[in-house]
Amino acid sequence: MEVLQGFMDALQGIWATSGFLGNDPRNYIMILISLVLLYLAIKKEFEPLLLLPIAFGMLLVNVFPGITATPSTEMQLVTDYMAAHNGAAGNYPTVILEGLEYYQIPTNGGLLYYLYQGVKLGIYPPLIFLGIGAMTDFGPLIANPKSFLLGAAAQLGIFITFIGAMALGIFTAQEAGSIAIIGGADGPTAIYVTSILAPHLLGPIAVAAYSYMALVPIIQPPIMKALTTKKERMIVMEQLRPVSKLEKILFPIIVTILISLLLPDAAPLVGMLMLGNLMRESGVVSRISNTAQNELMNIITIFLGVTVGATATGEVFLTPQTIGIIVLGLIAFGFGTVGGVLFGKLMCKFSGGKINPLIGSAGVSAVPMAARVVQKVGQKENPSNFLLMHAMGPNVAGVIGSAVAAGVLISILR
C-alpha cells in the first residue's frame, strides 16, 4: 500500500513540475512558430545553419522555460537545514533576518543561461567575424577600392529605419537602434548591437535579420529592376586587376588600425574580422585559419543560434513590438538596396557608364547571397556578363560598413 501511495505521489510530483501545468498559453503558440521555422530551415533551406539552431532554441525555451533560468540564491533556515541533514551544518554563508539565521544556498542556472553569456557579453559575434574574415577574400575590394562607397551607401537602410522605428512610437531610442541595424544585413553585427543596446529584443531581431537575409533573392531583384534601366543592367565591367599578396596582407592591418582608432566601439567586430583575414592572407598560419573558418565557426554558430533562439519566449515574442520589428526589418533591407543601387547609378554616370549600378545592391552585406543576386540579375539581361567578382567588392565593403554603422549607433545610443 505504501509503495502504491509513493508511486501516486511521485506521479503527482512529476505532473506538478511538468510543462503542462506551468507553461503560459503563449508558449504553445511559440512552439508552433518554432515548428514553422524548423520547416523553413529544413525543407526550404532558409539559412539552415542558423535558422535550425535558432528555431530549436525557441522550441526548447518554450517547452521548458527553466532552461534559461538565471542562478539564484535560496534562503533556508539553518535549523531546517540541519534537521534535513541529520544535524550536519552546511558550508554556506549565513544571514540573520528578524533574529533567525538563514543559509544562503546558491542554485545553478539553466544550461542555456550559461551558453547565453557568450551573447550577453558580446563574445560570440566577434568570434563569428573571425571565421568570416578567414573565409573572405578582400581582393575584389582592394582591386576596386571605389566599392567601399557602395558599401557605405547601402547602410542608408539602417538610418532610415531608425527614423521609422522612432516614428512608430512603441520603441525606445536603444530599441530603435537595434532594429535599424537589421538593415546592415549582417547577423552577427545585429546580435552584437542588440546585446548591448536592447538585449530583451534579441529573439525577434535575430529571427527578422536571418529570415530577411535568407529572403534577399526575393526582396532585392524587384528593387534592383525598378531603379535601373535595361541598358544599365547590361553594362559589362572591366576585368579587375590582379592584387598582390603584399596588398592583401597590408589591408587587414590598415583597416584595423584606422577603424579601431576612429570608432573604438566597432573594434571588436572589425578587429576580429581582420585578424581572421590576416591569418588567411599571411599564409603562415593555415592551421588556425582553418580552425577559425571551420571548427570554431561551427561551434560558435551552434551556441549563438540556440541561445539567441532561446530568448524568444512567448512573453517577449508575441507582442506588437515583434510585428513592428518584422515590418521595419523589411524596410531596412529595402532601403539598403535602394541606397546601394542609387549610388551605383551615380557612380555609373560619373565613370561614363563603366560601372554596372546593380553591384550597388550587394553593398548591404549578406555575404555572399547579395553578390550572387547581382550576378543572377545581371546575367538575365546579358548572359555573357559576369558581375560576381565586381559585386563581391561592395559586398565585403558592406560588412565593414555595417560594422562602422554599428559603432556609430552604439557610441551615440549607449
Next chain:
Amino acid sequence: MPMLLALQTDDKVTLSLTILLTGLVVVFLVLIVLTEIIKLYGTLVYNATNKNTKPKPVEKAQEPAPAPVSAPVPAAPAAPAVEDGIPGEIVAAIAAAVYCTEGASVSAIKSIRRSRSASRSAWGMAGVMENTRPF
C-alpha cells in the same frame, strides 16, 4: 519604455536626424578614407612590383599579339590606324602573325584596335561559366 516616455516628439526628431546625419557622414568618411589609403598603397605596391620586373615587358609584349583584332584589306598599303597605347612592337608582331596565317593574300593592315571582348578568351569564358553556374 521609461526612456520612450521621457523623450518628447521634438527630441525624437532631433535624435533621429542626428543619427541619420552622423551615421551617414561617419560611415562615408571612414570608407572614403579607407578607399584613398588603399588606392595609395595599391599604387605604391604596384609600382614597386613593376620596378622589380622591369626587363620582362619586352618579352611579354609579343605574347598577347594574337589578341587584338586586325582587319585585312587588299587595298592601298597605307599606315594602319593604330589604337592609342599599342606599341610598335605589337603592331609588328600582329603584322607578322597576319602574314604567317594569311600569307601574301593580305596586302595591307587597315587598322589595329583592341577587341572589346578580348578581356576573356573563349576558354576563359568557359571556365568562368563553369565556376559561376551554381549561382
